[in-house]
Amino acid sequence: xxxxxxxxxxxxxxxxxxxxxxxxxxxxxxxxxxxxxxxxxxxxxxxxxxxxxxxxxxxxxxxxxxxxxxxxxxxxxxxxxxxxxxxxxxxxxxxxxxxxxxxxxxxxxxxxxxxxxxxxxxxxxxxxxxxxxxxxxxxxxxxxxxxxxxxxxxxxxxxxxxxxxxxxxxxxxxxxxxxxxxxxxxxxxxxxxxxxxxxxxxxxxxxxxxxxxxxxxxxxxxxxxxxxxxxxxxxxxxxxxxxxxxxxxxxxxxxxxxxxxxxxxxxxxxxxxxxxxxxxxxxxxxxxxxxxxxxxxxxxxxxxxxxxxxxxxxxxxx
Amino acid sequence: xxxxxxxxxxxxxxxxxxxxxxxxxxxxxxxxxxxxxxxxxxxxxxxxxxxxxxxxxxxxxxxxxxxxxxxxxxxxxxxxxxxxxxxxxxxxxxxxxxxxxxxxxxxxxxxxxxxxxxxxxxxxxxxxxxxxxxxxxxxxxxxxxxxxxxxxxxxxxxxxxxxxxxxxxxxxxxxxxxxxxxxxxxxxxxxxxxxxxxxxxxxxxxxxxxxxxxxxxxxxxxxxxxxxxxxxxxxxxxxxxxxxxxxxxxxxxxxxxxxxxxxxxxxxxxxxxxxxxxxxxxxxxxxxxxxxxxxxxxxxxxxxxxxxxxxxxxxxxxxxxxxxxxxxxxxxxxxxxxxxxxxxxxxxxx
Amino acid sequence: xxxxxxxxxxxxxxxxxxxxxxxxxxxxxxxxxxxxxxxxxxxxxxxxxxxxxxxxxxxxxxxxxxxxxxxxxxxxxxxxxxxxxxxxxxxxxxxxxxxxxxxxxxxxxxxxxxxxxxxxxxxxxxxxxxxxxxxxxxxxxxxxxxxxxxxxxxxxxxxxxxxxxxxxxxxxxxxxxxxxxxxxxxxxxxxxxxxxxxxxxxxxxxxxxxxxxxxxxxxxxxxxxxxxxxxxxxxxxxxxxxxxxxxxxxxxxxxxxxxxxxxxxxxxxxxxxxxxxxxxxxxxxxxxxxxxxxxxxxxxxxxxxxxxxx
Numbered sequence: 022x023x024x025x026x027x028x029x030x031x032x033x034x035x036x037x038x039x040x041x042x043x044x045x046x047x048x049x050x051x052x053x054x055x056x057x058x059x060x061x062x063x064x065x066x067x068x069x070x071x072x073x074x075x076x077x078x079x080x081x082x083x084x085x086x087x088x089x090x091x092x093x094x095x096x097x098x099x100x101x102x103x104x105x106x107x108x109x110x111x112x113x114x115x116x117x118x119x120x121x122x123x124x125x126x127x128x129x130x131x132x133x134x135x136x137x138x139x140x141x142x143x144x145x146x147x148x149x150x151x152x153x154x155x156x157x158x159x160x161x162x163x164x165x166x167x168x169x170x171x172x173x174x175x176x177x178x179x180x181x182x183x184x185x186x187x188x189x190x191x192x193x194x195x196x197x198x199x200x201x202x203x204x205x206x207x208x209x210x211x212x213x214x215x216x217x218x219x220x221x222x223x224x225x226x227x228x229x230x231x232x233x234x235x236x237x238x239x240x241x242x243x244x245x246x247x248x249x250x251x252x253x254x255x256x257x258x259x260x261x262x263x264x265x266x267x268x269x270x271x272x273x274x275x276x277x278x279x280x281x282x283x284x285x286x287x288x289x290x291x292x293x294x295x296x297x298x299x300x301x302x303x304x305x306x307x308x309x310x311x312x313x314x315x316x317x318x319x320x321x322x323x324x325x326x327x328x329x330x331x332x333x334x335x336x337x338x339x
Numbered sequence: 340x341x342x343x344x345x346x347x348x349x350x351x352x353x354x355x356x357x358x359x360x361x362x363x364x365x366x367x368x369x370x371x372x373x374x375x376x377x378x379x380x381x382x383x384x385x386x387x388x389x390x391x392x393x394x395x396x397x398x399x400x401x402x403x404x405x406x407x408x409x410x411x412x413x414x415x416x417x418x419x420x421x422x423x424x425x426x427x428x429x430x431x432x433x434x435x436x437x438x439x440x441x442x443x444x445x446x447x448x449x450x451x452x453x454x455x456x457x458x459x460x461x462x463x464x465x466x467x468x469x470x471x472x473x474x475x476x477x478x479x480x481x482x483x484x485x486x487x488x489x490x491x492x493x494x495x496x497x498x499x500x501x502x503x504x505x506x507x508x509x510x511x512x513x514x515x516x517x518x519x520x521x522x523x524x525x526x527x528x529x530x531x532x533x534x535x536x537x538x539x540x541x542x543x544x545x546x547x548x549x550x551x552x553x554x555x556x557x558x559x560x561x562x563x564x565x566x567x568x569x570x571x572x573x574x575x576x577x578x579x580x581x582x583x584x585x586x587x588x589x590x591x592x593x594x595x596x597x598x599x600x601x602x603x604x605x606x607x608x609x610x611x612x613x614x615x616x617x618x619x620x621x622x623x624x625x626x627x628x629x630x631x632x633x634x635x636x637x638x639x640x641x642x643x644x645x646x647x648x649x650x651x652x653x654x655x656x657x658x659x660x661x662x663x664x665x666x667x668x669x670x671x672x673x674x675x676x677x678x679x680x681x682x683x684x685x686x687x688x689x
Numbered sequence: 690x691x692x693x694x695x696x697x698x699x700x701x702x703x704x705x706x707x708x709x710x711x712x713x714x715x716x717x718x719x720x721x722x723x724x725x726x727x728x729x730x731x732x733x734x735x736x737x738x739x740x741x742x743x744x745x746x747x748x749x750x751x752x753x754x755x756x757x758x759x760x761x762x763x764x765x766x767x768x769x770x771x772x773x774x775x776x777x778x779x780x781x782x783x784x785x786x787x788x789x790x791x792x793x794x795x796x797x798x799x800x801x802x803x804x805x806x807x808x809x810x811x812x813x814x815x816x817x818x819x820x821x822x823x824x825x826x827x828x829x830x831x832x833x834x835x836x837x838x839x840x841x842x843x844x845x846x847x848x849x850x851x852x853x854x855x856x857x858x859x860x861x862x863x864x865x866x867x868x869x870x871x872x873x874x875x876x877x878x879x880x881x882x883x884x885x886x887x888x889x890x891x892x893x894x895x896x897x898x899x900x901x902x903x904x905x906x907x908x909x910x911x912x913x914x915x916x917x918x919x920x921x922x923x924x925x926x927x928x929x930x931x932x933x934x935x936x937x938x939x940x941x942x943x944x945x946x947x948x949x950x951x952x953x954x955x956x957x958x959x960x961x962x963x964x965x966x967x968x969x970x971x972x973x974x975x976x977x978x979x980x981x982x983x984x985x986x987x988x989x990x991x992x993x994x995x996x997x998x999x
Contacts, residue, residue, distance in 0.1 A: 095553065119559035127557070133550035135614070135663055136543070144547045148559030150540050154568070157539025158532050164539065171540075191663055211559050404789050451984035458721040459983055461789055462934055466976030469931070477969045549786075598927065602797065609790055639805050645797030652791040653779060 044071050046215050046246050047092065047123075052101035054084075054091055054270075061087035062098070063270035069215060074237060074247045076257045079267035080290060085250045086128055088267070089219055093125045094118045106214070120148040124213035126204045128220050128250075132192040138203055139188040142175035145210025178206040182236055198229045205236065209245075216240060218249040222256050234260050258282065266290065357617065358530070365522050369515045379587070382518045384627040385525045386584050391607040391623035392529040392616065393576025398605065399614035399662070400537055401569035402549030403453070404461040407468025408604055411574040413475065413596035414440050415581025420487040420591055421480060430493045430586055434579070441578035445571035453566045468601055476593040486592025490585050492517060521583050528576065534616050536572070545569050546614070599641065606644050610651050612658025621660060691842035693960045699848050701956020702855040706910040707933035708940065708948040709862065710769075710903025716879045716943035717899050718781070723792040724772060726930015727799035728904045732765040732911025733921040734803055740815040750825040754818050754916050761912045762905040769904025770897045778893070796927075803923040811922040814915045820847035821919065851913050858906060859949050865902075866945060875899055879943065928972060932959075935979040941989030950990055 047069040054062040062084045069075055077085050090096040092103055094115035103110050110118050119125075124145075133141050150171050156164035179188060182202045192200055201221060208216055218237075222230050230253070237247050237260055251257050257264060257278070264281045266274040268290040274281055281287055346352040368381055390412060397405045418440045419433040444467075452463045475481040482488075492500045492513060500520070501513035511519070536542050544565045547555035556562050585591050603626050611622025630640045651658060707729050714722045736757045740746060746753045776795050780788045816822060826846075836843040844852075866872035874895045877885040886892050914929075915921050932955060940951025955975060962974035982989065 093557065095556070114561060115553075115556040116559050116561040119557060125557050127554065131551045131554040133547050133554065135550050136546050140543055140546070144543045144555070144558050144560065147540060147544055147547075152540040154536055154539060154541040157535055157541065160535060168539065207558065398786070402784075402786055404786055406793065448980070451980060455983060455987050457785065458719075458789060459938075459987070461721060461723075462931070462938075463976075463980055463983060465931060466935070466979050469928070470973050470976050473970070473973050602793065605790070605793070613786075639801055641797060642801035642805055645794050645801055648794035649776060649791060649798060652787055652794060653776065656780075656783060656787050 045069070046071055046106060047248075048102075048104040049088075049092065050102040050104075052088065052091055052098050052103065054087055054096055054098045060270055062091060065101070065267070065270065065272055067265050067272055067275070069246050069248055071214075072241060072244050072246055073262050074241050074260055075249075076261040076264045077248060077250045077267060078252070078254075078257055078264060083267040083290075084270035085267055086219060087270070089125065089217055089250060093123060093217060116148070119211050119213075122212070122214035123217065124208035124211040124215070125217040126208050126219055126221060128223070130197075130200050130204055132200055132204055132207070134193050135191065137189050138179070138184070138186070138192055138195070139172065139175055141192055141203055142178055142188075142207045142210050143171050145178075145207040146171045146174055146212075149212055175206075175210055178209045179203070181209065181239070182206040183232060197224050198226070201225065201229075201233075202236075209240065213245055215246045215248065218247065218251075220250055220252065222251055222253045230256055354617070361620075362526065365526075366519075369511070369518065373512075373515060375514055378514050378518050380628070380631060382514075382521050382587055383584075384624055385518075385521050386580050386587065387604070387607065387627045388620050388623040389525045389529045389583070390577055390580040390604050391611075391619045392533050393573045393580065394604050395608050395614065395616070395619045396533060396536070396545070396569050396576065397573035398608050399612075399619065400542060400545040400549060401566055402545075403457055403566060403570060405464045405570070405573065405601075406461050406598070406605065407464035407466070407471075407601055408573070408577055409596050409598075409600040410464070410468040410471040411441050411444060411577035412581035412584070412600070413471050413591075414444050414574075415578030416585040416591045416596075417475060417481055417487070417581075418578070419582040420490045420585045423491050424487055424489055425480070429495070430491060430582070431495065433582065437578045437582050438575050441574040442571055445574035446567070449567045449570040449574075453563060453570065465598065465601075468596070468598055472593050472596050475596070482592070484593060486590060486595075488590040490589045490591065492586050492589075493520060517587060521587070524579070524583065528579065530616065530620070533576075537614075541565070541568065549614075603644065606648050610647060610658060612660045612662055612664075614662035615658060615660050615664070618658045618660030618662070622658070691840050693842075693964050694957060695839060695842045695844050697957035697960030698953055699844065699852060699956070700959065701936075701953035702852045703910055703914065703929070703952070704933050704936040704955050705949045705952025706855050706858065706906050706913075707929060708936040708952045709859065709945065710907045711930075711934050712937040712940070712942055712945060712948035713875075713899050713903045715937070717875060717896055718777070718882075719785075720777060720788055721792065721934070722777075722903075723789070723930070724795035724799055725903065725907060726926035726928075726933065727796050727803075728765050728769055728772075728926070729907040729911045729914070729929060729933075730921070730923060730926030731768060731799055731803060732761045732908030733915040733925070734807055734812075734911075734923075735764050735908065736761045736818065736912035736915050737812060737814055737921060740818040746817065748817075750817070751820075754820065754825075754912070757818060758909055758912050761908045765908025765911070766901040766905035769900040769907075772904075773897060773900040778896075796930075800923055800926070807923065809923065811920050814919045814921060818916050819919050820850070820916045821845070847917060851917060854909075854913065858909065862902065862906070863945060871895065871898060932975045935975045935982075937989075938979060938987075939982050939989055941991040944989070944991045947989055947991035954990070 045068055047067075049065055049067045052062050052065040053060070065084070065088055067077075067088075077088070079085050087096065091098045091101075092110075094110065094113055094117070097112065101111075105118065105121055105123055108121070110121070113121075133144065136144070150167055152164060152167040152171075156167075176188065182205050184199060184202050184206060186195070186199065192203060195203065201224070205216075205218070205221065208218075221237075222233055225233060234256060237249070241247055249257075249260075261278055263276065264274070264278055265272050266281060266284070266287045273286045273290060274284045276284070347356045365385075369378065372378075390408075394405060394408050397403050397408070415437045418437045419430060422428045422433040422436055423430055448463060448467050449460075452460045475486075476484050494500070499513075500516040503513060504511045504516055537545070544555065544560045545568075547558060547560055548562050548565050552562050555565070588595075604623075607622035607626045608619050609622070610625065611620070612618030626644070655661075657663065707725065710725050710728070711722065714720055714725065739757045739760050740753065743756075746756065749756070772795055776791050777788060780791055817825065819825060836845050837849065866875060874885070874890045875898070877888065877890055878892055878895055882892060911921075911926075914925070933952070936951035936955040937948045938951070939954050940947030940949065942948075955978065958978055959971060959974050963971045966974075
C-alpha cells in the first residue's frame with residue numbers, strides 16, 4: 022500500500038479524534054416507514070458499533086435502501102428512533118447528519134456530472150471546510166490556506182481509493198468502476214465515522230471487486246465503521262464481520278456470516294419466496310420506493326437500472 | 340519566454356490571455372471613438388454583462404430558473420433613483436440601501452419558494468417580476484407610469500462625473516468617466532468576483548446542488564441555504580447593475596422592467612453557456628449589440644432570440660461556449676489517459 | 690356582493706379551463722409548460738382568422754362561433770402535439786432546467802411568431818363572432834346579449850353560455866380521464882412512467898394525447914375570450930397563463946378537480962381583491978396568493994400529501 026505521507030486529520034480544522042467516539046455508533050429502534058399503504062420498513066432494529074464492517078442483505082424490496090434513506094435523513098420515518106453517536110437524528114436534515122459524521126454513497130452512482138473529479142471530492146469536504154465566501158471573493162490568505170488543505174485532502178482520498186487518473190477530468194469521462202471509486206472518495210472526504218455504502222460492488226468486475234474488499238478493510242482500519250448493502254454474497258461473506266438480513270422491512274437475522282449462512286429463516290427468505298420471483302407486495306414496494314430497482318435487476322446489470330433510476334428516482338424525490 | 344508560451348497555451352493561460360485582451364479593448368475604446376452613442380451603448384452592454392453574470396450565479400451555478408430577474412434590477416434602480424432624487428443622497432451613499440433592498444426582496448421571494456421544487460421558483464419569480472412592475476406603476480413614490488427622471492450621476496463630495504477630468508492633458512467627459520467607472524465595477528464584481536466565488540467552497544456547493552441535490556445534501560451541503568445564498572447574491576448583483584443603469588440613463592420607468600428584459604438576460608446566459616463566464620459575457624454582448632448592429636435586417640428581435648434559444652437548447656444545451664469546454668490541444672492529452680470502454684460493455688463482462 | 694361573486698366565477702371559469710392544461714401536462718411529465726398561455730392566445734388568433742377568412746361565416750351568427758371554436762380547438766390541439774414532439778420530447782431525459790428553458794423559448798416563439806404574422810397591435814374581434822352583439826343571437830335567444838338577474842346580481846347571457854360551456858367541457862374531461870382506457874393510461878403515467886411502460890402503455894402517444902386535450906381546451910378558452918372581450922393581443926397569453934398556473938397551484942397541481950376549483954377560487958379572490966383594493970392592483974393579487982399558497986400549503990387545496998422527503 023503506497024500512500025503519500027500525509028495524515029489527513031492534520032489538514033482538517035476539526036480533528037476527527039477530538040470528539041470521543043462511543044462504542045455504539047448507530048442505534049435504530051422500531052423504525053417504520055410506509056409509502057401510502059405499502060410498508061417499506063416495518064419495525065427495524067439494528068445497531069452498528071465502532072470500527073465494524075456490517076452488511077445488510079435481503080431480497081429485492083426488503084426495504085434495505087429505504088432503511089438507508091431513513092438513517093441518512095432522506096426519508097422521514099413514520100415512527101421509530103434513530104440515534105447516531107448517542108444523539109437522535111430523527112427530523113434532522115441529511116446535511117446535518119453528514120456533518121455529524123455519517124457519509125453515504127448511492128445505489129446508482131450520483132456524482133456531480135458537470136464538475137471535475139477533484140471538485141467532486143472537494144465538495145465532500147464542504148462540511149468541515151471553514152471558509153467564508155467573502156474570503157473566496159477577495160482571495161485572502163485564509164482562503165488560499167483552506168483551499169490548499171482541501172485540495173490536498175481530496176487528493177489524499179483519491180489516492181486512498183486507488184484513483185490514479187487525471188483529477189481535472191469531468192466525472193462523466195470516467196469508466197464506471199472509476200466513478201464508483203470517486204464516489205467513495207467523495208464520501209470519505211466528509212470525514213465520516215460511519216460510512217454507508219449502497220451496493221458498492223454493483224457493476225464491478227472481478228478485479229475491481231477484490232480492490233473494493235481491500236478498500237473497505239482499509240477504511241475500517243481508519244476506525245470508520247462501514248455498513249454496506251450488497252447482493253454479491255461471496256463479497257458479503259468474505260468481508261462482513263456481522264450480517265443483518267432484512268425481509269419485508271424487518272430484520273430476520275443478525276449475526277456472524279457463518280450463522281447467517283446456516284440460519285433457516287434466511288434460507289427461506291431467499292429460497293422460499295425465491296430471489297427472482299418477487300413476492301407480490303414486494304413489487305409494489307419497489308415501485309413506491311424510487312431507490313429500489315424496478316424491475317428487480319440482477320446485480321450484473323447495474324448500468325441499465327442506474328441510468329433509468331437516476332432520472333425517475335431523482336424526480337420523485339425532488 | 341518559453342514558459343510564458345507554455346502558460347498561454349494551457350487551459351488557464353488561454354482564458355487569462357483572452358481576459359487581458361478584453362480588458363485592453365475595453366480601456367482602449369474611448370481612445371478610438373468618443374462618439375456619445377457608441378459610449379452609451381458600450382456602457383449599457385457592460386451593465387448587461389454584469390446583469391448576466393449575476394443571473395449566471397442563479398441559473399448557471401445553482402441551477403435555479405429565475406424568470407423575474409429584472410425585478411431585482413428594478414429594485415436597485417428604483418431604490419437608488421428614489422434616494423437620490425427625493426432625498427438628495429449622493430449616488431454612492433445609496434449602495435448599502437440598494438444591497439439591503441435586494442437582500443430583503445431575495446429573502447421574501449426565495450425564502451418560501453426555494454424549499455419547493457425548482458420549477459415553482461420559475462413561476463414565482465415570473466410573478467414577482469410582474470408585482471414589482473405593477474407596484475412601480477401604481478405608487479406615487481416611484482413616479483407612477485412615467486417613472487423617475489433626473490437621476491444624477493455619481494458624485495463624490497462636490498465633484499461629479501459630469502465635471503469631467505483632465506489626465507495628462509486629455510479631457511475625459513462625464514459619459515466617458517461613467518463608462519470607465521462601469522467597466523471597472525463590472526470587471527471587479529463580475530469578471531473577477533463571480534468566478535472566484537464559483538471556485539470556492541460556496542461555488543462548489545452551488546454546482547453540486549445544481550448537478551444532484553440529494554447527493555449534495557449527502558455531502559453535508561445544506562441545499563436550502565446554498566440555494567438561497569445563490570439567489571440573494573444574484574439579486575444583489577442585479578440591484579447594483581440596476582443602480583449603474585439608473586445613473587446611466589437618468590430616467591427609469593416601469594416599461595423598462597418587463598418580462599421581456601428578464602427573458603433577454605436569461606437568453607444571454609443560456610445561449611452563451613450556463614455556468615461559463617466567457618460564454619455569458621459573449622451572450623450578454625450579443626443580446627445588447629446584435630439588435631443595434633443588425634437593426635435593419637433584424638426587425639423582430641424577440642422572435643429571433645426565441646428561435647435561437649430553442650435551437651441552442653435542442654442542439655447545444657450547454658451553450659455556445661460551454662462551462663465544461665476543454666481546449667482542443669489539451670483534449671488529446673486528457674483522452675489518452677482514459678479507458679474509453681463504455682460502462683455498459685464493462686458491466687456485461689461481469 | 691353577489692355581483693362580485695358572479696364576476697369572480699365568470700373569470701374563474703376561464704382560469705379553470707386554462708389551468709386544466711397546465712395541470713394535466715404537469716401531472717404527466719412534471720413540466721411547467723410556459724407555452725400553454727400562449728396556446729390560449731394562439732387559439733384566439735386562429736379563431737379571429739377563421740371568422741375573417743371563411744366566406745359566409747358571418748351570416749351564421751352564433752353558429753359561426755361554434756364552428757370557430759371547433760376549428761380552433763383542433764388546430765391548437767395539433768399545435769400542442771407538435772410542440773411536445775419537436776421541443777419537449779427530445780429533452781425528456783435532459784435536466785429539468787433545460788426543458789423549462791425550452792418551454793420559455795417556445796412561449797417566445799409563439800408570442801413573437803404571432804406578432805410577426807398579425808402585427809403588434811391589438812386586433813379587434815370580427816363583429817360576426819361577438820357574443821355581446823345582439824344581432825348574432827337568433828330570434829328567441831335574444832336573452833344571450835342581455836343581462837340576466839341572478840340572486841341580486843346580474844350576468845349577461847353570453848357570460849352564462851360561456852360558463853356553461855366551460856362546465857360541460859370540464860365534465861366531459863373528468864369523465865374521459867376517469868372512465869376511459871386512455872384516461873387510465875394518463876393516470877398511470879402520471880403515477881409512474883416506467884411502470885406504465887412496463888404495463889404496455891404507449892407513453893409517447895398518451896403524452897401527445899394529453900398535450901392535445903390541454904391545448905385544445907386552451908384554444909377554446911382563447912376563442913371564448915375573443916368572442917366576449919372583442920379584442921385580442923399577442924401578449925394576452927402571458928398574464929392569463931401565469932394566472933392559470935396560479936390557479937392550478939392553488940387547487941393542487943396535477944389534480945384535475947383541483948385545477949377547476951383553483952380557477953374558480955382565484956377568480957373569486959381576484960374579484961374581491963379588485964373590489965376592495967382597486968383595479969390597478971388586480972394583477973398583483975394572483976401572485977401574492979401564489980406566494981402565500983406556496984408558503985403555507987404548497988400542495989394546494991386538493992393536492993395530496995406527498996411522502997415527506999427532505
